[in-house]
């Protein structure tokens with residue numbers, strides 16, 4: 001890898017990268033982020049590799065990150081000269097020979113692509129590069145352009161601009177998309193103050209939870225006294241149900257690194273840390289490689305771009321503690337200690353890691369920085385909502401048809417995310433609520449589906465933006481159970497330092513368990529509300545301070561569901577095991593004999609072709625019969 | 638993945654890869670955990686000596702983080718995701734099924750030392766919920782009826 005010092009060097013790397021991105025011969029890319037691999041992309045990749053070798057075909061095979069639409073993975077993209085980029089979804093190893101066939105004979109009739117892309121958006125440089133010249137090829141008839149695929153239509157990809165196109169292990173491909181040009185611009189033409197000014201202008205707010213303005217934080221850290229300062233990237237991604245940061249670190253590690261170098265220069269830091277969640281080995285591997293490459297190119301290390309500025313980054317791995325996502329706990333963990341938060345009045349921008357000024361931002365926050373420097377703060381602030389500028393990446397999961405990562409301009413109504421992008425609720429079920437903000441957030445009910453997604457609107461509705469988990473819930477999700485679930489999570493993750501958090505959350509869990517198990521009493525709801533106030537007031541960090549949110553928001557919007565549990569000992573969503581029964585619908589049962597076979601306790605009984613029954617005394621409500629029944633004949637209520 | 642034999646040399650080797658600074662503690666414990674799949678007492682004592690730290694401090698950190706286990710684990714670690722997406726999609730039924738199949742409770746190891754069953758908070762594969770990870774393989778969109786066959790593959 002040759003050193004990059006001058007603009008000329010960057011341009012050379014860019015050219016190499018473009019040749020790799022859009023080569024003059026056929027290239028196949030397989031989405032190999034963790035979700036792709038778990039869907040079977042590894043097998044598809046190996047099949048492609050052996051088929052290409054077997055036929056001695058002149059085809060390049062590459063790995064890339066995730067395009068976001070996880071529900072159609074494994075995803076295989078084919079780029080042939082002068083043809084659009086073709087995306088094949090849900091590919092199996094069996095289809096591989098046919099796909100190679102049609103690549104070699106130039107047709108697309110046997111295996112139909114899921115969608116095509118006519119051009120590539122180079123958002124950092126503002127260019128759009130077409131895959132073909134002249135008119136749209138006739139063979140594309142009947143295939144959707146990516147812009148017409150509902151999942152992608154309303155998305156605007158800023159932070160995830162490179163995921164699913166570039167090879168995350170090749171720095172040239174990152175540079176081809178305009179990468180490290182912002183660093184060049186910042187280090188050679190801008191003063192630290194100008195950079196901070198631009199970030200302030202952009203309105204960029206932290207993507208990790210609270211939405212604190214990034215520029216303001218940078219300014220305070222720059223102004224803080226001390227020779228040694230640090231920049232830190234929060235890749236702990238503790239929200240159980242969210243994986244945006246994983247996808248970014250896996251699919252486009254350089255965007256985070258470039259953002260950090262620019263930030264460090266602006267703040268005056270020479271050392272940086274990326275704290276990565278324990279469960280993300282691929283993110284660590286890709287970040288490590290990216291850092292090595294950046295170092296080899298001279299983009300990290302001493303005298304970066306001959307500007308006299310030194311900076312380097314180290315990776316530190318978390319060890320499985322949710323509270324370590326909190327800024328002061330994260331810094332304690334970086335110091336090798338147990339991750340206990342400390343009081344907030346000591347600001348980390350002044351006294352952070354090793355008591356020195358430290359600037360912590362989330363992965364997605366950092367990834368936005370190069371784009372802001374390239375296009376300007378004003379350009380960025382024109383996207384999204386006035387007080388919540390830019391976009392936000394969400395992991396849209398749960399009971400929704402199109403599951404995956406989506407990046408949308410802020411201010412977009414929830415409805416557009418759930419129905420247009422997400423394609424609505426599966427199996428004709430009713431949309432009930434959407435959970436945002438993770439364990440610190442809340443559940444937003446269906447009646448607020450027009451709510452614009454901004455930091456402030458979500459907060460007003462009793463939830464929060466959080467880091468970007470969006471878990472869609474349908475009529476079969478019990479809101480009391482969800483509250484119990486989050487409180488149980490927080491109970492086990494509380495560091496135990498503050499009594500209201502440690503004991504209060506524990507007590508709330510007991511009450512919620514009682515309600516779910518049919519021991520709820522009149523007054524429990526009010527008791528929960530009272531305790532919530534005490535926990536919010538008496539907790540040191542935001543874990544405790546926001547712990548009651550999932551309970552309060554579900555009480556606020558679904559009080560009658562709590563009451564049904566307490567008064568009628570019923571779980572309307574049929575989730576809480578102590579309050580439900582499994583029965584067989586005699587009108588639907590065909591006597592197929594399947595449920596008696598799968599029932600682990602022998603509760604489900606019946607002769608073939610005779611209507612089956614379930615013995616309530618033996619039933620452990622494991623749900624195996626529901627899973628097996630092809631006739632929808634098991635009633636749970 | 639096999640449980641590695643614990644030897645003084647191995648412990649020394651791991652410690653030697655890190656600087657003798659207190660800040661290295663978590664990283665050293667992580668390497669130990671990766672090598673032995675749990676933190677043997679000998680290792681904790683040796684780390685404390687090396688970093689000039691009371692054993693209680695080492696123990697505090699070792700027990701604070703979920704990734705560390707002070708009990709030996711089985712040959713395969715079965716982790717059931719208990720993240721929100723997996724919970725909403727009925728992941729708790731998978732845990733109960735695994736407990737019945739393996740005849741152990743969550744947190745325990747089978748008598749023959751083959752499987753350890755644990756819960757984990759989100760594997761970052763929420764889009765494929767519910768998921769279970771066995772060793773490094775993610776089993777996506779898992780249903781109860783697939784579990785016996787999957788376990789059989791590892792039992793061999």
Ligand SMILES: Cc1cc2nc3c(=O)[nH]c(=O)nc-3n(C[C@H](O)[C@H](O)[C@H](O)COP(=O)(O)O)c2cc1C
Pocket residue numbers: 205206207208209210211212234235236237238239322323324325326327328360361362363365366467541542543
């Ligand atoms: C209990 C708790 C957990 C948190 N977990 C995360 C996390 O996993 N990732 C993250 O970026 N921020 C997390 N935060 C927010 C951080 O404390 C911090 O505000 C954020 O990383 C700052 O970066 P930002 O301004 O770019 O968002 C958490 C906060 C609390 C209180």
Ligand code: SF4
Pocket residue numbers: 323340341342493494495496497498499501502539540541542543544545
């Ligand atoms: S509020 Fe809870 S998690 Fe936060 S410092 Fe106190 S005890 Fe620890």
Ligand code: FES
Pocket residue numbers: 240241242718719720721722723724758759760761762763764766767768
């Ligand atoms: S919730 Fe199970 S993988 Fe994220």
